[in-house]
Structure formats: C-alpha cells, structure tokens
Amino acid sequence: MVNGKDFTSAVEGARKAFNSGKTKPIEFRKQQLTALAKLLDDNEDALCKALHKDMGRSDFEGYLCDIHVTRNEVILALNNIDEWVKPEKIKSDLMNAMANLSVRKEPYGVCLIIGAWNFPILLVLAPLVAAIAAGNSAVLKPSESSRHTADLLAELIPKYMSKECYPVVITGPEGSAQLLNEFRYDLILYTGGIAVGKLIMAAAARNLTPVVLELGGKNPCIVAKDADLKKSAERICFGRFMNAGQVCLSPDYVLCEEEIRDELVELMRTTVKKFFGDDPKSSKSFPRIINSRHFSRVRGLMSSGKTVIGGEVDESQKYIAPTILVDVPEDAPVMQEEIFGPVLPILTVKNIGEAIKFVNARERPLALYVYSQTKQLVDHVLHRTSSGGTVINDCLMHHNQFQPFGGIGHSGMGNYHGKYGFDTFTHKRACYEQKTPNMLLSIRYPPYNQKTLNRLKSMKENLPGELGTFGKVMRLIKLALIGIIIAYLIQNFIELKN
Numbered sequence: 187m188v189n190g191k192d193f194t195s196a197v198e199g200a201r202k203a204f205n206s207g208k209t210k211p212i213e214f215r216k217q218q219l220t221a222l223a224k225l226l227d228d229n230e231d232a233l234c235k236a237l238h239k240d241m242g243r244s245d246f247e248g249y250l251c252d253i254h255v256t257r258n259e260v261i262l263a264l265n266n267i268d269e270w271v272k273p274e275k276i277k278s279d280l281m282n283a284m285a286n287l288s289v290r291k292e293p294y295g296v297c298l299i300i301g302a303w304n305f306p307i308l309l310v311l312a313p314l315v316a317a318i319a320a321g322n323s324a325v326l327k328p329s330e331s332s333r334h335t336a337d338l339l340a341e342l343i344p345k346y347m348s349k350e351c352y353p354v355v356i357t358g359p360e361g362s363a364q365l366l367n368e369f370r371y372d373l374i375l376y377t378g379g380i381a382v383g384k385l386i387m388a389a390a391a392r393n394l395t396p397v398v399l400e401l402g403g404k405n406p407c408i409v410a411k412d413a414d415l416k417k418s419a420e421r422i423c424f425g426r427f428m429n430a431g432q433v434c435l436s437p438d439y440v441l442c443e444e445e446i447r448d449e450l451v452e453l454m455r456t457t458v459k460k461f462f463g464d465d466p467k468s469s470k471s472f473p474r475i476i477n478s479r480h481f482s483r484v485r486g487l488m489s490s491g492k493t494v495i496g497g498e499v500d501e502s503q504k505y506i507a508p509t510i511l512v513d514v515p516e517d518a519p520v521m522q523e524e525i526f527g528p529v530l531p532i533l534t535v536k537n538i539g540e541a542i543k544f545v546n547a548r549e550r551p552l553a554l555y556v557y558s559q560t561k562q563l564v565d566h567v568l569h570r571t572s573s574g575g576t577v578i579n580d581c582l583m584h585h586n587q588f589q590p591f592g593g594i595g596h597s598g599m600g601n602y603h604g605k606y607g608f609d610t611f612t613h614k615r616a617c618y619e620q621k622t623p624n625m626l627l628s629i630r631y632p633p634y635n636q637k638t639l640n641r642l643k644s645m646k647e648n649l650p651g652e653l654g655t656f657g658k659v660m661r662l663i664k665l666a667l668i669g670i671i672i673a674y675l676i677q678n679f680i681e682l683k684n
C-alpha cells in the first residue's frame with residue numbers, strides 16, 4: 187500500500203513491471219485473475235464488515251453489489267480470455283486479397299483506476315479485471331471516503347496479487363490530483379462525479395491519455411398509465427432505496443401520467459413498509475449516508491415539494507428515511523442535481539410525449555427506465571431519447587457482466603464490463619502482412635500514367651447490390667453451369683423414358 191504522497195514508487199513500479207513484459211503472458215493474466223477470485227472468496231466476511239463500517243450496508247447488499255458482481259466479472263474473463271486475446275482475422279477486398287490482415291489485441295500499458303466510494307470494491311476491482319485480462323499493469327486508487335474498505339483492499343491486494351503490477355494508493359482529493367497531474371499513464375478509468383471527471387479529462391489531455399469516465403446524473407424513470415403499477419412500484423423502490431439511493435443507476439425521479447400518480451404513491455408506501463418495516467431506521471436492510479457532507483446535501487434537497495412518504499432524518503446516524511416527494515416544481519433544487527440519496531421525487535406529465543420532452547431538455551442520463559406493457563410505447567420512448575443504458579419494466583439490471591456499462595454526454599464516455607471491459611483496456615493494433623507478389627504491387631509505384639490509373643479503377647469496389655465486371659462474368663458462368671446441368675438432366679430423363 188502507498189499511503190500519503192510518495193506515489194513515485196507505485197507508478198514507476200507499475201511502469202517497470204509492464205515494460206518487463208510480465209503482465210502480458212496469458213498464463214500470468216489467468217493466475218492473477220484466479221488470485222483475485224480467491225481474495226474475494228477468502229475474505230467475504232471481512233469485506234462485508236468493512237462495507238458495513240463505511241455505510242452501514244447489510245451483508246446481502248455488500249455481497250451482491252460488490253463481491254458477487256465482481257466475482258462474476260472474474261469468472262467470465264477466465265472462461266473467455268483465450269478467445270478474447272486471439273488476433274482477429276479481417277476479410278478484405280481485391281486490392282488486399284493476397285495479404286494477411288489482422289487485428290492484434292495489445293494492452294495499453296500502465297492504467298490508472300480511480301474508484302468512487304458507493305461500491306468501493308466493485309468500482310476498483312471490476313475495471314482491474316478488465317485491465318488484467320487485457321495485459322496491463324494498473325495503479326489502483328480506491329475512494330478515501332469508504333476508508334475501511336479502501337484500507338482492507340490495500341492490505342489484501344498485495345497479499346494475493348502482484349504488488350508491482352497492481353499497486354494500491356490511498357489518498358484524498360489533493361493526493362489524487364497529484365497522482366493524476368505528476369505522472370503519466372496510458373489509460374485512465376475514473377468513476378465519480380462530473381466535476382472531477384472534467385478535471386481528469388483536462389489532466390489526461392496534457393499527455394493525450396485516453397480516458398474512460400464513469401459518471402452520474404439524473405436517471406429518469408417514465409411510468410406509463412398502462413404499466414403494471416404494483417411491479418413498477420416494487421422495482422422502482424428497489425432501485426431507489428438500495429444502498430440508501432447511493433447508486434449511480436438509481437432512478438433519480440419518476441415521470442408518470444397524472445391519473446396513476448396517487449395509486450403509484452400508495453403502492454410505493456406498501457412497498458417501503460414491506461421492504462423496511464414501520465421504522466426503516468431500525469431495519470438491518472437499510473444503510474446510512476456515507477458522510478456528513480453528503481448527509482447535509484441530501485437533507486437540503488428534501489425541502490422541495492410535498493413529502494408523502496418518509497422524510498425523517500437523524501444526523502447523529504447519518505440516517506435519511508426512504509422518502510417520496512410529490513408536487514415538485516421543475517425548478518426545485520432536488521431537480522437540479524443528482525440526488526444520490528434515498529429521496530425520490532414523482533413528477534406528473536399529461537402524456538408520454540411530455541415525458542420525452544422533459545428528458546430531452548436535460549443532459550443525457552446514465553440510465554433511462556421505462557415502465558409500460560405496450561411495446562410500441564416503449565419503442566417510441568427509446569427511439570426518441572438517449573442514455574448510457576436503458577431497462578424496460580425494471581431498473582439496474584443492465585449492470586451485468588454481459589452488456590456494456592457506461593454513460594453518454596455528461597454521464598460519461600467509454601464503457602466496460604465483460605468483453606466490453608477487455609476491449610476498453612485493449613489497443614487494437616492493425617497488423618498487415620504483405621504476401622502479394624511484387625509484380626502485382628508495382629501498380630502503386632510511380633511514375634503514374636493513364637494505364638496505371640485505369641488498372642486502379644478496374645479494381646473499384648461495387649456498391650451493395652451492384653454487379654461489377656467480375657460479378658457479371660461470374661453470373662454468366664453460373665447461368666451457363668445451370669443451363670448445362672438442366673440440359674444434362676433433360677437428356678437423361680428422355681433416355682430413361684425411351
């Protein structure tokens with residue numbers, strides 16, 4: 187673990203390890219991934235305890251969201267890495283027909299992975315899985331806000347894995363800025379808020395370092411009047427109140443058609459009671475807000491509109507009850523920033539067209555959720571909007587090891603998870619092996635004249651559906667062959683009859 191401000195040994199060590207070629211052999215990658223799975227398996231209890239200390243998270247949520255999901259990434263990578271790393275053979279055209287065209291899958295080099303506090307294991311280790319699978323070394327910077335988990339990761343990672351290849355740095359914003367500005371990386375993956383995301387991108391620009399930004403924003407949740415309201419209420423409450431709403435993919439606000447609002451609120455009231463009992467504060471399934479700064483920020487947003495469910499807070503425990511607000515004006519503070527807490531405003535619209543307009547008047551979100559039983563309505567919403575990812579009749583579930591995860595516009599750039607993660611951490615190196623005899627290559631050499639130009643034009647590719655000279659000749663040959671076969675069959679048939 188590197189604590190404090192001496193980052194040189196961490197970054198230079200990771201550079202040296204990468205330059206030595208150590209991280210590239212597939213066997214090494216598999217061994218490190220297996221070690222990572224073992225780290226998770228051996229330390230389930232300790233990791234869940236650390237998550238509980240950081241934000242009062244239940245073992246179930248800790249295991250599901252941080253350990254299980256990360257482990258799934260490891261298993262998928264181990265099962266597929268042999269396939270993923272294979273160079274891709276490319277089909278070409280007439281001009282390149284005799285050459286071997288391929289894409290080699292090569293690591294970028296030294297990556298910097300900066301994680302956020304809300305899923306402190308997942309947000310560092312899932313990108314690490316992709317970085318390892320692709321053959322990189324990586325400097326890991328867990329969030330200082332989830333300090334117990336960060337410290338535990340810094341203790342465990344070097345015990346199980348190569349400490350030169352994957353050093354862990356524990357530091358706050360000031361040290362993070364130093365780590366970012368004073369060293370050079372080959373790829374940076376950052377998870378966190380938009381404001382710091384901009385700083386990351388500006389710092390990376392100095393060295394033209396590629397960045398993946400996994401940011402947040404306000405995720406709309408559109409509920410149409412034909413939706414199954416009971417299921418919708420349960421699924422929205424699950425998404426909003428998991429980890430006390432401190433989830434980048436949480437539905438941030440609901441837009442529902444006017445006539446269903448009151449029924450939806452009542453179904454949510456029943457759901458909150460079913461999930462967390464009469465007193466959510468005493469429920470072991472409901473966590474706390476990460477720190478006093480976020481507690482005050484979220485509490486400040488609760489004064490918008492009318493509270494119909496929850497509303498209770500306890501500063502001493504950083505507790506905010508699962509809260510639903512209605513009659514919230516569009517310009518209320520709660521509608522200006524990502525809530526990132528257990529507060530859900532429900533706004534009404536006259537129709538789905540109005541909901542689409544509302545969404546499109548704002549920055550493109552990380553996720554958009556739509557609840558309806560009509561396929562055309564869902565298709566219409568998806569066709570007319572844009573977001574990092576989308577889920578129909580549920581939420582959060584597109585966060586898995588099979589689909590790309592990432593934002594668009596202000597919610598981020600780039601994506602990862604599973605094969606998409608491998609691709610993100612992989613440089614696609616075009617490789618062209620010339621096999622064409624020199625005689626045929628000579629057309630490209632000067633001096634140029636009309637004859638060489640005509641030869642070049644004779645190789646012109648056709649538009650789809652258009653037959654070129656070669657295609658026309660082939661068609662004639664095909665027709666002639668069919669004619670010969672038919673004539674042969676007729677002749678045999680006549681002979682047989684006679």
Ligand code: NAD
Nearest residue numbers: 301302303328329358359362363378379400401402403434
């Ligand atoms: P945070 O405070 O933990 O910060 C994120 C990371 O940035 C930390 O490791 C921190 O040390 C580092 N950091 C802070 N200042 C820095 C600087 N000047 N230079 C370099 N690094 C710096 O987390 P946060 O920002 O409060 O995270 C919450 C946000 O993250 C929300 O907006 C949420 O939506 C978003 N988020 C996105 C995803 C995703 O996958 N898209 C996942 C989780 C959270």
